[in-house]
Amino acid sequence: GQNIDQPTEMTATEGAIVQINCTYQTSGFNGLFWYQQHAGEAPTFLSYNVLDGLEEKGRFSSFLSRSKGYSYLLLKELQMKDSASYLCAVIIVSGNTGKLIFGQGTTLQVKP
Amino acid sequence: EAQVTQNPRYLITVTGKKLTVTCSQNMNHEYMSWYRQDPGLGLRQIYYSMNVEVTDKGDVPEGYKVSRKEKRNFPLILESPSPNQTSLYFCASSKRGKLTDTQYFGPGTRLTVL
Numbered sequence: 001g002q003n004i005d006q007p008t009e010m011t012a013t014e015g016a017i018v019q020i021n022c023t024y025q026t027s028g029f030n031g032l033f034w035y036q037q038h039a040g041e042a043p044t045f046l047s048y049n050v051l052d053g054l055e056e057k058g059r060f061s062s063f064l065s066r067s068k069g070y071s072y073l074l075l076k077e078l079q080m081k082d083s084a085s086y087l088c089a090v091i092i093v094s095g096n097t098g099k100l101i102f103g104q105g106t107t108l109q110v111k112p
Numbered sequence: 113e114a115q116v117t118q119n120p121r122y123l124i125t126v127t128g129k130k131l132t133v134t135c136s137q138n139m140n141h142e143y144m145s146w147y148r149q150d151p152g153l154g155l156r157q158i159y160y161s162m163n164v165e166v167t168d169k170g171d172v173p174e175g176y177k178v179s180r181k182e183k184r185n186f187p188l189i190l191e192s193p194s195p196n197q198t199s200l201y202f203c204a205s206s207k208r209g210k211l212t213d214t215q216y217f218g219p220g221t222r223l224t225v226l
Contacts, residue, residue: 048212102147
């Protein structure tokens with residue numbers, strides 16, 4: 001079956017760096033998204049990786065290793081407003097069909 | 113402002129009373145989708161639509177209906193709601209319907225079925 005694993009909760013300190021991991025066991029992998037979701041709000045797009053390596057976008061970076069079924073989201077210079085859930089989502093393609101499967105999300109709490 | 117809107121934002125209802133949650137987008141997107149989000153289960157897709165008059169089941173379609181008569185609107189219908197449909201619902205849209213497209217989510221509808 002298809003499975004995506006993320007830690008449920010993480011805590012970090014303002015100004016620090018935090019890495020949120022996502023591992024997946026899927027067939028037909030065709031890309032991975034990271035979304036940010038503040039409590040009670042809609043998910044918003046952070047990044048998309050389809051090739052191995054690191055994609056940097058300001059304070060946020062996302063890494064993918066397809067051979068290891070592994071991705072991480074790196075948040076630098078943490079700010080209080082980064083307290084949110086971070087959702088990993090994997091694109092799975094099989095024949096002519098595909099779907100986007102979300103992990104459970106990681107709730108990050110940033111403390112002063 | 114480009115956005116996805118949903119109404120109502122909050123709804124408390126009783127078992128068996130038909131309800132509709134509306135979703136509208138003003139970005140001329142072809143693809144629209146409904147998700148439900150439950151603690152510990154993440155976002156799960158209910159139905160999606162690749163374009164007008166084209167809809168298909170997602171992972172958890174039981175107990176739901178949808179229609180896509182116009183490009184901008186994609187209502188979610190619960191003909192006979194049950195307590196296990198208590199959840200947070202999100203509508204989303206994307207430009208072309210390719211899975212690699214970024215999805216834009218509405219603000220969510222928190223539904224409680226008593």
